Amino acid sequence: MFFLQATNSTNVTYVVYFGTFGMLLLAVGLIVFIVIHQRKVIYFQLRMKKMQEEQQQMMLQASIESQEEERQRIAADLHDDAGPLLATVRLYLNENLIHQDQATQLQSIYNAKQIIDDTIQLIRNMSHSLIPPTLKNFGLESAVNDMFQKINGSGSISASARFHDYKRRLKLDYELSIFRVLQELVNNTIKHSHCSFIHLTQNKTDQYIYIRIHHDGEGLTQTEYEKLRDTPQGMGLKNIFSRVKILNSKILFEKDPSNTYYKVTIEIPIEAML
Amino acid sequence: MIYRSIASTSLLRKASIFGLSTYLIALTIYLVFYADGDYYDKIPSSFQNVLLIALSIIFFYEQIKKPEAFFIYDLPEFWYVTGVFLHSAGTFFIYIFAKFWLQDVTNEADYNNIHGILTILYNVIIGFAVWKQYKDPFYKTSTSKPITA
Numbered sequence: 360m361f362f363l364q365a366t367n368s369t370n371v372t373y374v375v376y377f378g379t380f381g382m383l384l385l386a387v388g389l390i391v392f393i394v395i396h397q398r399k400v401i402y403f404q405l406r407m408k409k410m411q412e413e414q415q416q417m418m419l420q421a422s423i424e425s426q427e428e429e430r431q432r433i434a435a436d437l438h439d440d441a442g443p444l445l446a447t448v449r450l451y452l453n454e455n456l457i458h459q460d461q462a463t464q465l466q467s468i469y470n471a472k473q474i475i476d477d478t479i480q481l482i483r484n485m486s487h488s489l490i491p492p493t494l495k496n497f498g499l500e501s502a503v504n505d506m507f508q509k510i511n512g513s514g515s516i517s518a519s520a521r522f523h524d525y526k527r528r529l530k531l532d533y534e535l536s537i538f539r540v541l542q543e544l545v546n547n548t549i550k551h552s553h554c555s556f557i558h559l560t561q562n563k564t565d566q567y568i569y570i571r572i573h574h575d576g577e578g579l580t581q582t583e584y585e586k587l588r589d590t591p592q593g594m595g596l597k598n599i600f601s602r603v604k605i606l607n608s609k610i611l612f613e614k615d616p617s618n619t620y621y622k623v624t625i626e627i628p629i630e631a632m633l
Numbered sequence: 634m635i636y637r638s639i640a641s642t643s644l645l646r647k648a649s650i651f652g653l654s655t656y657l658i659a660l661t662i663y664l665v666f667y668a669d670g671d672y673y674d675k676i677p678s679s680f681q682n683v684l685l686i687a688l689s690i691i692f693f694y695e696q697i698k699k700p701e702a703f704f705i706y707d708l709p710e711f712w713y714v715t716g717v718f719l720h721s722a723g724t725f726f727i728y729i730f731a732k733f734w735l736q737d738v739t740n741e742a743d744y745n746n747i748h749g750i751l752t753i754l755y756n757v758i759i760g761f762a763v764w765k766q767y768k769d770p771f772y773k774t775s776t777s778k779p780i781t782a
Contacts, residue, residue, distance in 0.1 A: 371734045372743070378726030379747060386686075386722035390715055393693045397705045400697070 417589070418604070421597035436485050444478045490535060499534045500525050503541060503559060510557070516549060517556040524563040529629075536602045537570070537627065540610075543595050544572055544623055552576025552621070568627040578621025584612040648691050652684045678728040682721040689718035712762030720755040724748065 451471040456464055494502035500522040510518040528534065541559070548557055554576025562569045579587070588596040603610045609626040660677050692714045696705050705711050727734070727747055734740050 371730055372740060375726050375730050375734055375743075375747075378730075379723055382722040382725050383719065386719050389690070389693070390718070393697055394704075394706060397697050401704065 418597060418601045421594055422601055424594065425598050433485060440481050441478055444474050448474045494534060494538055495531065498528045499538055502538050506542065506545065516554065520559040522561040525561055533606060536606055540599050540602050540625065543599050547595060548574050548576060552578055566629060568629055570625045572623045573620050575620045578614065579612045580614055581612045645691050645695055649688055652688060656680060656684055679725065682725045682728060685717055685721040689714050709762045709766035712758055712765060716755045716758035716762065719758065720751055723751040
């Protein structure tokens with residue numbers, strides 16, 4: 360209306376002045392807004408990048424520490440178990456053996472044989488702890504069932520696993536990673552949750568495999584998991600996180616709405632795993 | 634070269650080509666059939682300003698959408714577009730009302746002052762953009778092309 364009323368020269372002058380001033384103000388305002396907004400976005404991106412780098416650094420650290428722990432455990436097993444056994448064998452088979460009577464010789468050889476058998480068994484157990492033979496030969500389903508049978512055998516926790524659709528095996532590397540994640544989750548549950556049962560189920564859609572662990576103890580929610588994962592103590596959770604990330608999968612810690620149990624769901628994309 | 638450097642995205646390129654073609658067609662039709670005399674008056678100049686403002690806004694929009702982490706004011710293109718944008722926004726009203734306003738001769742000085750100030754501002758900003766492009770001819774961004782003598 361104001362423009363239409365601007366019929367005389369003075370009004371037109373006002374319109375031109377205010378219009379020009381307004382347009383310039385709008386233009387400058389827009390440019391300033393864009394610059395400020397872009398600066399904010401860039402600073403946010405930089406902060407995110409820094410956080411990601413820190414997280415990667417932590418993951419790397421956790422992975423190195425976990426490898427180092429594993430090495431130390433193997434070294435301790437070799438030093439404390441295999442070392443003394445082999446030293447004992449050496450004692451049985453020393454140079455004096457030939458000067459002894461035949462019965463003592465046979466007894467010594469028999470004892471040495473027994474100890475060598477024990478050593479072989481020990482080394483086999485160590486090797487199995489590095490990669491479970493059931494997993495290697497029969498797949499994830501058998502390895503998980505095996506693990507749950509052992510837990511059941513203890514008598515204090517009822518453990519069961521049910522694979523609904525796992526006809527085609529995934530690549531061994533992936534199966535091993537999934538197994539390690541499940542092992543860590545189950546170990547954590549046994550250690551910290553005071554549960555009376557653990558139940559694992561596996562389901563499949565066209566794109567994903569879902570593995571779900573339920574238990575009736577004290578568990579974690581997603582927020583607690585994310586919080587604990589970023590603390591220096593959360594080594595196991597960091598390992599879970601890094602393995603899940605390598606698998607390009609997702610993990611979700613939830614409390615059942617009925618408050619009777621906790622569940623952990625792992626969503627694994629099938630395509631890259633076959 | 635500056636066009637190629639500024640119109641680096643598909644949306645901006647399409648918008649520029651479409652806008653300029655429409656503008657040229659509309660201008661021809663206007664000049665042939667409707668123009669009151671043989672001159673470039675308020676309607677085409679307002680349309681030109683609207684077009685330039687719209688293209689500038691599209692440019693800014695495209696820039697803030699980009700994921701690259703460098704500041705927008707480090708780009709010479711930003712200063713070219715800012716110059717054009719401010720000039721177009723500033724001269725929008727004086728071009729629309731030029732014919733009407735200049736009927737009174739006393740307004741001519743004001744008109745010239747506003748127009749002159751905006752033109753000086755435009756030239757300063759464009760000059761700054763050119764200087765920026767010369768100063769750092771190897772500035773590596775996805776859009777900026779160096780000016781070499």
